[in-house]
Amino acid sequence: MTDLLGEKDKTPRTARGERTRRALLSAAAEEFGEKGFHEGSISGITRRAGCALGSFYTYFDSKDDIFRALVADMSGQVRDYVGPRIAQARDGIDAERLGLLSFLEFARSHKEIYRIIDEAEFVDQAAYRTHYESTASRILVRLREAAARGEVSGEPDEIHAWAIMGMNVFLGLRFGVWDDSRPVQEVAAIANALIERGIGSGGRDGNPDNA
Amino acid sequence: MTDLLGEKDKTPRTARGERTRRALLSAAAEEFGEKGFHEGSISGITRRAGCALGSFYTYFDSKDDIFRALVADMSGQVRDYVGPRIAQARDGIDAERLGLLSFLEFARSHKEIYRIIDEAEFVDQAAYRTHYESTASRILVRLREAAARGEVSGEPDEIHAWAIMGMNVFLGLRFGVWDDSRPVQEVAAIANALIERGIGSGGRDGNPDNA
Structure with a gap:
C-alpha cells in the first residue's frame, strides 16, 4: 500500500506483525528511556526486542520515526490506563482525583515516560505539543x-485544564517517578481537595478539615 | 586559585571579567535556546558573544560546564525577577498570583527558558532537579x-507546593511561550482563584462569581 506521498504504509496487517511492532515499541521505550534519543540506537532496539534489523524497517522508517510512534503510543497508553478509571468517578471532581491517582500509578510502573515525552520537546516538537494539547482538551x-x-x-x-494538567505532571514526576514513598491515594486526595474547593460547586467553606 | 581537586577557580575577579562571563551566558542562552544542547557549539557561543575562544576557557571548562552554569543562571534570573514582585503581595494567596503573573511576564520575554531548563533533564539531571526542588521549596x-x-x-x-509549581510551569508554557494572546493578568487571576478557594482561609463559598 502506498499513500499519496508515495510512502509505503507500514501498518501491520497480521496479528503476528502487530506483536512484532508492539515488541519494537516496548524495546524502544527501554532503549530511549535508559539512553535518551541521541545515545539510543536502532540496533539497541532490535537487540532488546530480539528481532532482525529487517523487521525494524518493515514497521518503521528510521530512529526518528519509531521515536514519534513511541510518543504517540505512550500518550495513548496513559489515556487508555486513566480513561476507564475516570469513568468510575462519582462526579466531575472525583474524576480529576481518579485521573491523578491512576496517572501516579502509571508513572510509578512506567518511570521512563517522563524521559520519553519530555525529550519529544527536542526531537519532535509537534508530538510533544499534541500530547499535552490533547491531554488538556x-x-x-x-x-x-x-x-x-x-x-x-x-x-x-482552558486555564483550568492546563493548571490541572500541570499539577498532575509535576506531582507525577515528584511523587510517581522520583520518590514513591507517599501513598498515591494521599497525594491524589490532597491535590483533589485543592481542586474541589477551587472550582467545585459543593458550597464547601474553605476549611480543609471538612474536605 | 586552585580548589581541593586541583581545578582552577574560574570565577571572574574583575568587573570586566564579570561582563565577559555574562555575555557568554547570554550567548549560550541564544545558542542552546535555538539549536538545543547537542547541536549548539562553543564556537557558536563565542561568535554570538563576539569574543575569542580563549576567553571562553577563561570562564568555562567545556560545553557541559557552560550549560550547567546557564541552567543555574536562568533559575536565578527567574527567582530574582519574581522575588521582588512577590514581596509586594497583600497576603500569601496574592503572593502566588503575583508569582505566576511575573513568571508569565518572564516567560514571554525569555521564551528560550523552557528549552534550556527542560533539556537539563537530559544533559544535567542534577541541575534539573535542583531547579525544581528549590522552586518548590x-x-x-x-x-x-x-x-x-x-x-x-x-x-x-509539599504536595501543595508541587501542585502550584506544576500549574505555573504549564500555564507559562501554554500562555507564556506558545501563545501570548491572553493577558497575563487574566491567566494569573483565574489560576489564583482556584488556589484562593482551594487553600485560602477566606471563608469563600466556592462560587467563583464571588472571587
Missing part, C-alpha cells in the same frame, strides 16, 4: 460536562 | 508563612 471536556451537571461552578476555561 | 516556605499568619488554612504540604 480531555480535561476541559470533562470539566465542561461536570459544569453542565452542576458539579463545577463557573465556566471551565 | 520557596513556594512551600511562602505557604507556611501564610499559614502562620492565618491566610492559608490547613497545613501546607
